[in-house]
Amino acid sequence: MRVRGATKEKSDTKSKPETSLALPWNVIVHDDPVTLMTYVSKVFVQVFGYSSEKAHRLMMEVHKQGRSIVWTGAREQAEMYAQKLQAHHLLTTLEAVDA
Amino acid sequence: MWVARVDEGYVFGDLSPASVETLKGVPMLLESADARVRGRLLPDTCDDAVDEEHWRRHAVPELERLFLSRAQLVRRDLATLRKMPKSEHKLLLIPDGHTSAWLAALNGARLALYVMNDLTAETMEPDGFVKATPKQQEALLRIHLLAEMQSVLLGDLEVEPSGPFDEFIIE
Numbered sequence: 001m002r003v004r005g006a007t008k009e010k011s012d013t014k015s016k017p018e019t020s021l022a023l024p025w026n027v028i029v030h031d032d033p034v035t036l037m038t039y040v041s042k043v044f045v046q047v048f049g050y051s052s053e054k055a056h057r058l059m060m061e062v063h064k065q066g067r068s069i070v071w072t073g074a075r076e077q078a079e080m081y082a083q084k085l086q087a088h089h090l091l092t093t094l095e096a097v098d099a
Numbered sequence: 100m101w102v103a104r105v106d107e108g109y110v111f112g113d114l115s116p117a118s119v120e121t122l123k124g125v126p127m128l129l130e131s132a133d134a135r136v137r138g139r140l141l142p143d144t145c146d147d148a149v150d151e152e153h154w155r156r157h158a159v160p161e162l163e164r165l166f167l168s169r170a171q172l173v174r175r176d177l178a179t180l181r182k183m184p185k186s187e188h189k190l191l192l193i194p195d196g197h198t199s200a201w202l203a204a205l206n207g208a209r210l211a212l213y214v215m216n217d218l219t220a221e222t223m224e225p226d227g228f229v230k231a232t233p234k235q236q237e238a239l240l241r242i243h244l245l246a247e248m249q250s251v252l253l254g255d256l257e258v259e260p261s262g263p264f265d266e267f268i269i270e
Contacts, residue, residue, distance in 0.1 A: 033220035034213045035206055036246060038253050042202075082144060083158045087165055089206045094145050094154070 023096045025078035027071040030091040031062050043088045044070065047081060072097065100244075102251050104258040105266075108194040109251055112183065119189050121241045123177055125204055126170035128211035135214040140166065140207055166207065172197060173204045192264055198252050205245045205252075212238045212245075 029040070037059055044055035048071060061068035071081050078094055085092040100118060103110040114122070128136065141159050145151040176197060181190045193201050212218075216238035222231045228239055250256050 032210070033223040034209050034242065036249055036253070036255075038255050039202065039206060039249060042253060046199075079154070079158060083162065086140075086142070086144070086158075086162055088203050089140060089210055091139075091142060092144065093142075094150070096147075096150075 023075070024072050025075045026069045026095045026097055027078050027081045027085070028067050028093045028095060029058075029062050029070050029085060030067045030093065031065075032091050035090065037063060039088075040090060043085065043090055047084045047088075100247070102256070102258050103261040105192070105261055105264040107264045108192055108196075108198070109258070110261075110264060111191045111193070111248060111251075112188075113186075114180075114189045114191060116187055118244055119180065121244055122191070124241070125208040125245070126174045126177075128208040128215075129166045129170040129173075129204060131211060131215075133211075133215060136211040139210050139214045169200050169204050169207075172200050176201075193252065202249055202252050205249045209242045209245050209249075212242050218242075 040059040040062060041052070041055040044050050044058055045052060048055075050058070058068050058070050070085075071078065075096075082092045082094050100114055101112045103112065129140070131137070141162060143151060144154045144158075176191070176193060179192065182188075183190055213223075216235050218231070218235055218238060219227075221227050222235060222239065223242075228236060231239060251258065
């Protein structure tokens with residue numbers, strides 16, 4: 001599964017300037033009172049290939065701090081990860097990292 | 100409800116009519132057009148309006164297709180519910196190959212029930228049940244049933260292997 005049309009975006013005049021594509025993007029998962037904690041960890045392992053320990057640590061960060069930056073990198077890949085996390089119904093947002 | 104681990108997957112047995120009704124509601128919740136449900140299952144993702152529009156145009160349609168296909172898979176499995184002997188209760192096999200889809204579907208349905216019934220983090224707490232309205236209490240019972248099934252599929256609850264599924268079928 002991937003975000004389709006990501007290549008088309010480069011020629012889309014409505015898109016943001018090229019510079020915003022070059023900036024790293026954060027994938028952020030937010031806490032919700034419904035989703036099971038073990039499910040969140042499992043999804044992190046499945047989507048990112050993180051170790052169980054890292055997945056658990058990030059899950060606990062989401063649980064205790066209300067949100068966690070679970071991945072940072074190129075916009076297209078960040079969108080792909082956000083889409084995969086939302087496919088599992090984790091509350092996920094994207095943000096460009098300020099230069 | 101009891102659970103057994105068979106060669107083909109997990110069997111959920113002794114499902115009451117209320118439990119079956121809850122399960123049959125899962126695909127409908129995933130397909131719901133309710134704005135609150137759509138707002139949670141397809142949430143606003145970017146702060147910037149242009150970025151959000153890009154997200155809605157490119158990522159959301161594929162997510163919608165995925166949720167519909169998942170709802171169809173769950174519906175197909177529910178169509179194989181078997182009646183238990185001398186009882187109105189039923190038996191459901193969730194094949195191993197469908198575990199991931201079921202886990203996500205159950206999560207989506209639980210989130211949908213949460214937003215549709217104006218539940219809060221407080222009502223989700225163990226002592227929150229008594230503070231909830233009767234309608235919310237019914238939703239909470241459904242949410243907890245689906246969570247129990249998720250826990251089984253996640254392997255959080257240990258279930259002893261029980262051989263092939265055929266051994267559970269008494270025609």
